[in-house]
Amino acid sequence: MVTRDLSRSLAQHAFFRGMDEKHLVFLAGCAKNVLFDQGTFIFREGEKAGVFYLLRYGQVALEVHGPRKGQIRFQSLHEDDVLGWSWLFPPYTWHFDARALSLVRAFAFDGVCVREKCDADHELGYQLMSRFAEVMVGRLQAARLQCLDLYGAPA
Amino acid sequence: MALPPNPAFTAPHVNDPMVPQPYRIAGRREENYDTFTLELVPLGDEEPHGFRPGQFNMLYLFGIGEVPISISGDPARPELLAHTVRALGTVTTAMKELKVGDVVGLRGPYGSSWPFEALQRQDVIIVAGGIGLAPLRPLIHHLLSERRRYGRLVLLYGARTPGDLLFQKQLAKWDEKTALEVHLTVDRGTVAWRGNVGVVTTLIPRVQFDVSHASAVICGPEIMMRYSALELEKRGMARDQIYVSQERNMKCAVGFCGHCQFGPHFVCKDGPVFPFSLVAPLMKVREV
Ligand SMILES: Cc1cc2nc3c(=O)[nH]c(=O)nc-3n(C[C@H](O)[C@H](O)[C@H](O)COP(=O)(O)OP(=O)(O)OC[C@H]3O[C@@H](n4cnc5c(N)ncnc54)[C@H](O)[C@@H]3O)c2cc1C
Numbered sequence: 445m446v447t448r449d450l451s452r453s454l455a456q457h458a459f460f461r462g463m464d465e466k467h468l469v470f471l472a473g474c475a476k477n478v479l480f481d482q483g484t485f486i487f488r489e490g491e492k493a494g495v496f497y498l499l500r501y502g503q504v505a506l507e508v509h510g511p512r513k514g515q516i517r518f519q520s521l522h523e524d525d526v527l528g529w530s531w532l533f534p535p536y537t538w539h540f541d542a543r544a545l546s547l548v549r550a551f552a553f554d555g556v557c558v559r560e561k562c563d564a565d566h567e568l569g570y571q572l573m574s575r576f577a578e579v580m581v582g583r584l585q586a587a588r589l590q591c592l593d594l595y596g597a598p599a
Numbered sequence: 600m601a602l603p604p605n606p607a608f609t610a611p612h613v614n615d616p617m618v619p620q621p622y623r624i625a626g627r628r629e630e631n632y633d634t635f636t637l638e639l640v641p642l643g644d645e646e647p648h649g650f651r652p653g654q655f656n657m658l659y660l661f662g663i664g665e666v667p668i669s670i671s672g673d674p675a676r677p678e679l680l681a682h683t684v685r686a687l688g689t690v691t692t693a694m695k696e697l698k699v700g701d702v703v704g705l706r707g708p709y710g711s712s713w714p715f716e717a718l719q720r721q722d723v724i725i726v727a728g729g730i731g732l733a734p735l736r737p738l739i740h741h742l743l744s745e746r747r748r749y750g751r752l753v754l755l756y757g758a759r760t761p762g763d764l765l766f767q768k769q770l771a772k773w774d775e776k777t778a779l780e781v782h783l784t785v786d787r788g789t790v791a792w793r794g795n796v797g798v799v800t801t802l803i804p805r806v807q808f809d810v811s812h813a814s815a816v817i818c819g820p821e822i823m824m825r826y827s828a829l830e831l832e833k834r835g836m837a838r839d840q841i842y843v844s845q846e847r848n849m850k851c852a853v854g855f856c857g858h859c860q861f862g863p864h865f866v867c868k869d870g871p872v873f874p875f876s877l878v879a880p881l882m883k884v885r886e887v
C-alpha cells in the first residue's frame with residue numbers, strides 16, 4: 445500500500461514522466477521520502493555513493509573546495525532535478541559536495557536496490573538509463589558552455 | 600567663374616551625422632571592477648535627443664577613438680543619457696579614467712530598437728548575459744512604465760560571478776517592488792551566494808510563460824544568444840518570436856563604411872536589434 449502511494453507520488457515527478465506504472469511500483473520499493481534542513485550536506489566528496497535523489501522542493505548547491513580557493517559553487521539544482529549519478533558506476537563514491545541551500549524535500553533511491561531491479565528487468569533498466577542519459581547530456585552541454593566563460597569574452 | 604570653397608577649409612556642419620557633439624559627464628558610477636556608467640548631458644543648450652530602447656550612441660574620446668555604446672538609462676529621462684561601459688580595449692579602458700565634468704564627443708542615437716510595440720499583450724522573456732543587461736535596461740524601464748500592456752515579465756540574467764552582476768540594487772528593487780520576475784545565475788558562486796549557479800540557458804526550462812503569447816529578447820555574447828534561442832525553441836517558441844542584439848565593429852555607424860556588415864545587413868543601420876529568424880542562418884556562417 446505504502447509502495448503504491450509512493451509510486452503515485454513518483455509519477456508526478458518530471459523525471460518519471462511517461463514511465464509505466466508497473467515500473468514505478470517496482471522502483472518505489474527502493475525509494476523513500478527524505479528531508480534536509482538548510483545548510484546541511486546531503487553528501488560530501490569521497491563518501492560512499494549509495495543513493496540518488498529526485499528533488500521535490502528546495503535548492504541544492506554542488507560544490508568543490510580547494511586550497512586558497514575555498515568553497516566553489518559550480519551548479520545549483522532545483523525542484524524536478526536529479527541529484528547524483530555516482531551510485532551508477534564503480535567506485536561508487538561522490539565526486540563533489542552537495543549542500544542544501546534551503547529546506548529540501550526529495551525522493552531518495554537506494555542505488556544497490558535500483559541496480560538489482562534494472563539487472564532483473566532490462567526494460568526498466570532501459571527506461572531509467574535513457575532518462576539518466578538525457579539529464580547527463582543536458583548537464584554536459586551546460587557545463588561546456590560554462591567552461592567557455594561566455595560573459596567574460598568579448599561578443 | 601567663382602569656385603566653391605575648398606571643402607577642407609569649411610567648418611563641419613553641426614547636423615552632419617559624422618560630427619560628434621560635446622557632452623559633459625554629469626554623473627559616474629562604478630558598477631563593478633571593470634564596468635562603469637557615465638551619465639552625459641549636452642554641453643550647449645540643445646534639447647536632449649529622445650531615444651528608443653536598444654539604440655546606441657558613438658562615444659568619442661578625443662584623440663583616442665570612438666566606440667559604439669548602447670544607451671542604458673531610462674528612455675523617459677533622455678536629458679541624462681546613461682551609458683554603461685565595460686573596459687576592454689584601448690578606448691573603453693581610457694574611458695574608465697574619465698571624471699565628472701570631463702567632456703566626450705557623442706553622436707547618435709543610431710540603430711533599430713527593441714520591438715516593444717510587438718511585445719504588447721505578450722509574456723516577455725528577457726535574457727541577458729554580462730554587459731548585455733545594459734542595452735536591455737531601457738526596455739525594462741519602458742515595459743515597467745506601461746506594465747498593464749504586457750503579460751508576465753521575466754528577466755533571466757547570467758554573469759561570471761556574483762560580483763559581475765550589474766545594477767544589483769535595481770535588480771533587487773525590480774524583483775521586490777514590481778511585477779518583473781528576476782532570476783539571476785552565475786557561473787561560479789561563493790558560499791555567500793544563495794542564488795542559481797549555471798549558465799543562463801539553464802534557467803530557460805524552468806520559467807513559466809504561455810508560448811503562444813510570448814516573445815523573448817536576448818542580449819549578450821553571440822554564443823550565449825544562440826544557445827538561449829535554442830532553449831527557447833525547445834520550449835516551443837518560433838524564431839520570429841525571438842529578438843537579439845548583434846555586435847560588430849563599427850566606424851561610421853550610419854551605413855556608409857561597411858565595417859559592421861553582417862551578411863546582407865549593416866548592424867549599425869538595420870540592427871543592432873534583429874528578429875532571430877533573420878539572423879539565425881548567418882550566425883552559423885563562420886566567415887560572416
Ligand atoms: C551596437 C553596439 C552596442 C554596444 N554597446 C556596448 C555597451 O553598452 N557597453 C559596452 O561596454 N560595450 C558595448 N559595445 C561594445 C563596445 O563597442 C566595444 O567593447 C568597444 O568598441 C571596444 O573598443 P576598445 O577600443 O575599448 O577596444 P579595442 O582596443 O578596439 O579592442 C576590441 C576588442 O578586442 C579585444 N582586445 C583588445 N586588445 C586585445 C589583446 N591585446 N588581446 C586580445 N584581445 C584584445 C578586447 O577585449 C575588445 O573586445 C557595443 C558594441 C556595439 C556594436
Ligand code: FES
Nearest residue numbers: 850852856857867
Ligand atoms: S559602421 Fe559603417 S556601415 Fe555600419
